[in-house]
Amino acid sequence: MKKFIAGLTLAAVSSFAWTINGTGASFPYPVYKQWIHSFYDKTGNRVNYTATGSGTGIKEVVARHVNFGGSDKPLTPRVLKIAKLYMFPTVVGGIVFGYNIPGVHNLKLSEAAIQGIALGTIQYWDNPIIVQYNKNAHLPHKKIIFVHRSDKSGTTFNFSYYLSKMSSIWRKYYGARKLINWPTDAQGRSVAGKGNFGVSAAIKTNNYSIGYVDYADALKNHLQMASVQGRDGRFYAPIPANFSKGAAYAGFDPKKDFYKVIAYPKHGYPIIASTFILLPKEKTASNKEVTAFFNYAYNYGDKAASSLGYVPLPSSVKAQIRKYWEEKGISPAK
Amino acid sequence: MEAIFKKLSALSATTILLILSAIFVVLFIYAKPAVSKYGIHFLVDPRWDVTVALNQNNTANNASNTKATDENVANNQDTVDNDNGINSDDSINTDDDMANSDDDAINSGPIGGDDSDVLAALGDNTQSKNTETIYGGLVPIVGTVLSTILAMFFAVPIAMGISIFLAEIAGPKLSKPVGMAIELLAAIPSIIYGMWGLFYFGPFISRIFGGSSVSLLVAGLVLGVMIIPFMSSLTRDSMNTTPDVLKESAYAMGATKFEVIKDVIFPYAKQGIIGSMILALGRALGETMAVAFVIGGVFTFPKTITDPTVSIPVVLANNFAESSGMSLSALFYLALVLFVLSFIVISFAKFYFLRDKK
Numbered sequence: 001m002k003k004f005i006a007g008l009t010l011a012a013v014s015s016f017a018w019t020i021n022g023t024g025a026s027f028p029y030p031v032y033k034q035w036i037h038s039f040y041d042k043t044g045n046r047v048n049y050t051a052t053g054s055g056t057g058i059k060e061v062v063a064r065h066v067n068f069g070g071s072d073k074p075l076t077p078r079v080l081k082i083a084k085l086y087m088f089p090t091v092v093g094g095i096v097f098g099y100n101i102p103g104v105h106n107l108k109l110s111e112a113a114i115q116g117i118a119l120g121t122i123q124y125w126d127n128p129i130i131v132q133y134n135k136n137a138h139l140p141h142k143k144i145i146f147v148h149r150s151d152k153s154g155t156t157f158n159f160s161y162y163l164s165k166m167s168s169i170w171r172k173y174y175g176a177r178k179l180i181n182w183p184t185d186a187q188g189r190s191v192a193g194k195g196n197f198g199v200s201a202a203i204k205t206n207n208y209s210i211g212y213v214d215y216a217d218a219l220k221n222h223l224q225m226a227s228v229q230g231r232d233g234r235f236y237a238p239i240p241a242n243f244s245k246g247a248a249y250a251g252f253d254p255k256k257d258f259y260k261v262i263a264y265p266k267h268g269y270p271i272i273a274s275t276f277i278l279l280p281k282e283k284t285a286s287n288k289e290v291t292a293f294f295n296y297a298y299n300y301g302d303k304a305a306s307s308l309g310y311v312p313l314p315s316s317v318k319a320q321i322r323k324y325w326e327e328k329g330i331s332p333a334k
Numbered sequence: 335m336e337a338i339f340k341k342l343s344a345l346s347a348t349t350i351l352l353i354l355s356a357i358f359v360v361l362f363i364y365a366k367p368a369v370s371k372y373g374i375h376f377l378v379d380p381r382w383d384v385t386v387a388l389n390q391n392n393t394a395n396n397a398s399n400t401k402a403t404d405e406n407v408a409n410n411q412d413t414v415d416n417d418n419g420i421n422s423d424d425s426i427n428t429d430d431d432m433a434n435s436d437d438d439a440i441n442s443g444p445i446g447g448d449d450s451d452v453l454a455a456l457g458d459n460t461q462s463k464n465t466e467t468i469y470g471g472l473v474p475i476v477g478t479v480l481s482t483i484l485a486m487f488f489a490v491p492i493a494m495g496i497s498i499f500l501a502e503i504a505g506p507k508l509s510k511p512v513g514m515a516i517e518l519l520a521a522i523p524s525i526i527y528g529m530w531g532l533f534y535f536g537p538f539i540s541r542i543f544g545g546s547s548v549s550l551l552v553a554g555l556v557l558g559v560m561i562i563p564f565m566s567s568l569t570r571d572s573m574n575t576t577p578d579v580l581k582e583s584a585y586a587m588g589a590t591k592f593e594v595i596k597d598v599i600f601p602y603a604k605q606g607i608i609g610s611m612i613l614a615l616g617r618a619l620g621e622t623m624a625v626a627f628v629i630g631g632v633f634t635f636p637k638t639i640t641d642p643t644v645s646i647p648v649v650l651a652n653n654f655a656e657s658s659g660m661s662l663s664a665l666f667y668l669a670l671v672l673f674v675l676s677f678i679v680i681s682f683a684k685f686y687f688l689r690d691k692k
Contacts, residue, residue: 055656145546150631150644152656178656179383185634191546191642192631194652198532205537205547 019046020289024057024070025154026195027214028091028275032070034304035297047293054154055178061085061278067286069278072154073178074259086279086287086328087257088321090294092247092311095159095271096238098147098203098223099210101125101139107226108133108235114228115167117144117210120183125208133235140208146184147202147211150192153178158273159212162263166231166270176261197221212271215243216309230270242269244311250274252317254324272311284330291325292332298322361673365666372469376667379470382633382649383661387465469664471646471671473633477550478645478672480636481625482618484554485561490611492558493565500566501573502595513570520563528627531556536628545640546630553629553645557621561614568613572606573599608687612680619676622647646672 029051036047052060054071061069062083070090080087097114099107109117113130116122122129125139149156161176174180184190191206193199199211200221210226215238218225225238236242246268252258264270277294279287298321302312313321325331362369368376496516500509535556536547543551576599584594600607630642631652646668657665 053655055658059658150626150648151652179653181382181384181633185632188634188637188641190630190632190634191548193548194626194631198627201532202546202548205533206540209546 017044017046018289019048020067020286020293021048022057022068022070022277022290023050023052023060023066024278025054025072025275026051027072027093027154027273028070028310030216031091031301031305031308031310034308035293035301038300038304039293039296042296045289045293053152054157055152058278061280064280064283067279067283068290070275071278072273072275073157074261074274074276075257075278077256077259080257080259080278084281086281086324086330087259087276088294088324089252089258089260089274089276089313089317090297091305092243092250092262092272092274092313093309094215094238094240094243094269094311095155095162095212095273096215096218096223097210097226097228098200098213098218098221099226100203100206100224101142101208104134104137104139105224107137107224108229109226110229111166115163115170117146118163118170118183119167120146120187120189123187123189133229142208143189144184145189145191145206145209146182147191147193147199147206147209148180148182149196149199150194151179153195154273154275155196155212155214156180158261158263159271161261162271165264215240219309228270230268231264232267234267236269238269240306240309240311243272244268244314246270246272247274247311248314250314250317252320254320254327258321258324274313279330281328287330288333291330295322295325295332358670358673361666361670365663365670367660368469368663368667369670371660372664372667376469376471376664377475377671378472379468380472380633380635381468381470382473384468385465386468467660469661469667471664471668473635474644474646474649474668475671475675476635477629477643478619478647478675480643481550481553481557481629481645482615484550484639485557485618486611486615488555488558489562489565489614493562493569493610493614494607496562496566497569497573498595500570502591502599513567516563516567520567524560524621524624525627527556527560528624531624531628540640543640545638546642548628548630549640549642550629550636551639553625556624556628557618560621560624561618564617565610565614568610569603569607572603572610575606576602605688608683612683612687615683616676616680619679620647620672622651626651646675 029049032049036049040046049070054073057069057071058075060066062085074089075083075085075087097107097109101107110129110133113122113127113133116127116129123143124141125144126141131139157176157178160170160174160180163174164171164176174183182190191202191209191211193202193211196214196217199213200217200223203209203211203213203223204221213221213223215225218238227235227237230236230246236245246265247262249265249267250260250262252260252262258276260274262272262274265272277290279290298313298318305312322331372379496512500513500516504512531552532548536549536552539552539555540547540549545551580598580602581594584598589597625645626648629645629648631644631648632642633644634641636643650665650669650672653661654665
């Protein structure tokens with residue numbers, strides 16, 4: 001009889017534990033992995049997330065193959081409506097300029113310098129526009145090698161989005177996309193790497209190169225990172241404190257399903273990006289499980305995120321997201 | 335029993351044809367939108383994923399586009415600083431509404447819309463009426479051909495040297511372990527070659543020849559390293575099939591080792607040697623992962639051998655996961671081109687070199 005009761009309770013417990021599957025953006029994968037692990041330890045519920053890229057995440061959730069999709073690139077409310085999706089942000093990260101100039105540390109890049117480097121009009125490191133803010137550094141007369149992603153990526157999208165907001169010339173000719181035909185390619189000064197680690201490796205192995213990488217990867221690969229001029233004209237070092245300063249000005253709006261690319265905020269480090277979760281509207285039951293997981297992450301996951309180089313969402317945004325869930329009827333079951 | 339055996343073997347042979355045609359059909363079906371849109375011009379168009387305005391002459395527009403950018407920027411260079419100064423003053427006053435309208439401008443502008451992919455996947459075709467995205471495969475096609483040629487140039491002499499050494503010059507005590515090592519090399523997965531190329535071999539080459547650490551040259555050499563084991567082990571095996579009687583009679587006539595190799599062994603093993611080269615060529619043409627790491631992935635023609643460029647399998651590997659709609663179809667078109675290209679090259683090699691078989 002005792003055995004029977006024990007078996008019954010075991011069955012009851014295991015029937016309460018559930019499994020949800022998600023796929024998509026690789027940029028937040030390290031922090032999701034941590035969250036999933038501690039969520040499982042605490043609740044016994046399994047969350048499977050595979051890092052396949054934002055495009056796949058969108059495709060898979062549109063096709064209703066997974067319980068949730070991850071994307072670095074938010075979808076516009078119009079697209080969300082057509083595809084019948086809900087969307088909310090989870091975590092913020094920074095994109096940094098990694099560079100490799102022997103003997104030069106603490107490089108500072110003004111907006112004019114970044115624009116010139118990206119557009120290919122600044123070809124040498126000792127260009128006056130760069131030197132202006134780096135008087136003490138001995139910048140050599142060497143060609144700038146620009147390193148970018150060779151694969152389509154959300155990082156490229158967020159970086160080019162920043163460029164579009166910062167530079168009207170960039171917006172006019174290139175815009176924000178996941179794959180850019182970089183103007184430096186045509187000048188033969190580009191190198192491209194596959195994935196963030198490909199870009200990091202290319203920066204490390206090519207002297208006089210500069211490229212954009214996720215902060216977490218730059219940290220792992222011990223790249224030199226440049227300080228960047230923000231929208232308010234001040235220079236910000238690429239550190240999480242400055243990312244979160246920028247994230248505070250993100251201005252997410254629940255009415256637009258949090259549709260917002262947060263790059264180029266009013267103050268703080270300008271090249272920041274948030275990553276999003278997409279949910280299929282009609283699957284209320286599994287959506288509640290997904291929100292339960294992310295609710296847990298919002299409550300207890302900030303430390304894990306910070307230690308991996310991400311920036312947790314401000315608590316005001318978290319409150320907005322919880323309200324958004326409630327309005328849509330997908331709040332986690334208590 | 336005999337009949338069943340015959341049937342079974344015939345069945346296995348048919349599966350090859352079935353698989354081949356199935357691959358071709360699938361590639362063709364998925365590539366069809368791109369084929370019908372870009373046609374044969376795809377093969378000679380060097381632009382990939384370039385958005386152009388529809389109401390102008392495409393090629394002229396593109397060329398002038400980049401020029402215009404340069405000029406604009408050059409003109410603006412002096413004023414850029416001032417502009418920024420003014421802008422930052424403005425931006426303090428602008429509130430988030432302003433920022434949001436910026437967003438919309440970026441996304442609905444002539445160049446923005448990456449959403450088009452998603453929308454196309456959803457069957458919504460309302461996107462971008464006055465612009466068009468051009469896909470052309472010339473750069474990757476050229477990159478594939480060049481990297482393969484480089485690899486063959488590098489690998490053929492070395493592979494021949496290795497196999498001659500193993501088959502004729504080295505004694506069994508040496509040739510056994512070296513032969514084993516070569517077969518081991520052949521078993522290394524290509525991604526390991528890629529990692530090795532990215533972190534060690536590429537920087538090494540760029541120190542010697544200049545240029546960047548990922549380039550056409552590095553890709554060609556890594557490809558060459560990858561196909562050497564195939565070529566040399568197959569060539570050695572076919573050289574070993576030369577009957578000793580033939581070799582011994584040549585030596586008896588007073589021939590030197592070089593003459594024996596040149597006049598007896600090579601002619602005898604010719605078909606096997608050429609066969610090994612064709613196999614290696616096929617592998618070099620379609621190699622993906624290793625090349626993806628070291629070729630650079632930049633959509634430009636290499637002006638010098640140390641410039642980065644891109645090859646067909648690399649484009650496929652880099653962009654497949656993130657593509658949908660027309661960009662996916664263009665990738666399938668590229669795959670079809672690669673399929674046909676390797677088919678033509680290999681059948682040409684087979685018919686041309688092995689025509690005097692009997």
